[in-house]
Amino acid sequence: MPFERELEIQVLGAMVIEPACIGLVYEIVKPDYFYHTAYRRICKRIYELWEEDPGLVDLPALAPTVVDTGMTIDHFAGQLRNVGRITDTTVEYLSIRLRDIASLRAAIRTCQELSGKGGLREREDIREAIALTTAKLARIADMTIKTETMVDAKAAALNFHDTFERMLAGAKSGMSGIPTRIHALDKILSGLQDNNLIVIGARPSMGKTTLMNQLALNISLAEGGQPGEPGAIFSLESSHEELMRRMVSNVSRISLQSLKAGTILPEEWERYTMAIGILSNANFVIDDQAGTTVAEIKAKARKIKRERGLRYILIDYLGKIGGAPGAKRYDLVSENIRGLKDLAKELKVPVVVFSQLSRKVEERQNKRPLMSDLRESGEIEQEADVIGFLYRDDYYDKESTKKNIIELDIAKQRDGPLGTVEMAFLKDFNRLVNLDTGGSKHAEQMALV
Numbered sequence: 001m002p003f004e005r006e007l008e009i010q011v012l013g014a015m016v017i018e019p020a021c022i023g024l025v026y027e028i029v030k031p032d033y034f035y036h037t038a039y040r041r042i043c044k045r046i047y048e049l050w051e052e053d054p055g056l057v058d059l060p061a062l063a064p065t066v067v068d069t070g071m072t073i074d075h076f077a078g079q080l081r082n083v084g085r086i087t088d089t090t091v092e093y094l095s096i097r098l099r100d101i102a103s104l105r106a107a108i109r110t111c112q113e114l115s116g117k118g119g120l121r122e123r124e125d126i127r128e129a130i131a132l133t134t135a136k137l138a139r140i141a142d143m144t145i146k147t148e149t150m151v152d153a154k155a156a157a158l159n160f161h162d163t164f165e166r167m168l169a170g171a172k173s174g175m176s177g178i179p180t181r182i183h184a185l186d187k188i189l190s191g192l193q194d195n196n197l198i199v200i201g202a203r204p205s206m207g208k209t210t211l212m213n214q215l216a217l218n219i220s221l222a223e224g225g226q227p228g229e230p231g232a233i234f235s236l237e238s239s240h241e242e243l244m245r246r247m248v249s250n251v252s253r254i255s256l257q258s259l260k261a262g263t264i265l266p267e268e269w270e271r272y273t274m275a276i277g278i279l280s281n282a283n284f285v286i287d288d289q290a291g292t293t294v295a296e297i298k299a300k301a302r303k304i305k306r307e308r309g310l311r312y313i314l315i316d317y318l319g320k321i322g323g324a325p326g327a328k329r330y331d332l333v334s335e336n337i338r339g340l341k342d343l344a345k346e347l348k349v350p351v352v353v354f355s356q357l358s359r360k361v362e363e364r365q366n367k368r369p370l371m372s373d374l375r376e377s378g379e380i381e382q383e384a385d386v387i388g389f390l391y392r393d394d395y396y397d398k399e400s401t402k403k404n405i406i407e408l409d410i411a412k413q414r415d416g417p418l419g420t421v422e423m424a425f426l427k428d429f430n431r432l433v434n435l436d437t438g439g440s441k442h443a444e445q446m447a448l449v
Contacts, residue, residue: 019058110133202389319355
């Protein structure tokens, strides 16, 4: 049966060392959730003392119970010395983990009971056995339901007011979210909004990676003496070295081809070293693990937020995210897109995920992407708060009047207008600039979009 002795000690130790946290544990953990009988009895005694008077909970008061379990006081006290830092967040996490492992044990036992009835042959007996097992599993599943997500009307109203005050503070700039410094995009979206899942779809060579890099640079490089916003890039297709080469080209205005070949000119070295210095201070991390799953992305994102802060997540791209072996493509994409939406809500950050569109686009006379081109999973259209499509007219029409322009068509926005964003594409430098400035001022100052 699954269990974690160290986890059980951590939960018990937190209650003994810091009785103020017992109420939090009490709401989540029942004594029966402990695998070890001794720890189960000690937890029960802690609750009894706490219910009588929280001030009664200490090691001397627990001594008789500890001895009755067969442990010595010194042995138990020695275990408590390994208890880590105690905070409400830590205790809650440990308690939920303990509860979930207990529910897994209960589910395994229930399935073993059903397995023991493999000799049944009568229809009614089989139906009754399955129904009984299903009912037990449903009750076990109830153990893991997050009741902490429920808030009363007063708390909900106050939470909204806090959010609205932050929006008012940004209203002067017309920006309630994180500015992308792509002027037309910020005007439509009011910046990248917390809790939002933003899906950007495109065919190959339309500029997905270019846009992802530009967003990271625009948001996470220092500006006006202010540090950039912390972010995370999950690159499932390109290595971190490939992404950085593109970024160096972007910032230094040295052609990407020269950087690939290692043939930069002597007069370009100053710009190269300056770009390396600038990028060394960029406030983002890159994870280039191929085939990573949504669960792994979630775990890494939580760690990043805990250790260095996190204000946005960029993922390139949806089709490369792994999942359960043998899963059907439609089901896999559906599960992954729901998981990414959950991640945006959990961490309260915008999650921008890029998606490859189907080849059907190439079969039409009009190559502009449509919402139906995302039909690899209907969940994308349902779960995404914003959906945009990248398009380059000059890629398909060599006589196009829109030379070196990338369009981002916002085809869905749950709480805002739709529209098309046009950006100048400096292909040699893997760089996007605002059309309303022509890029001239930014080119001189080595600034971004």
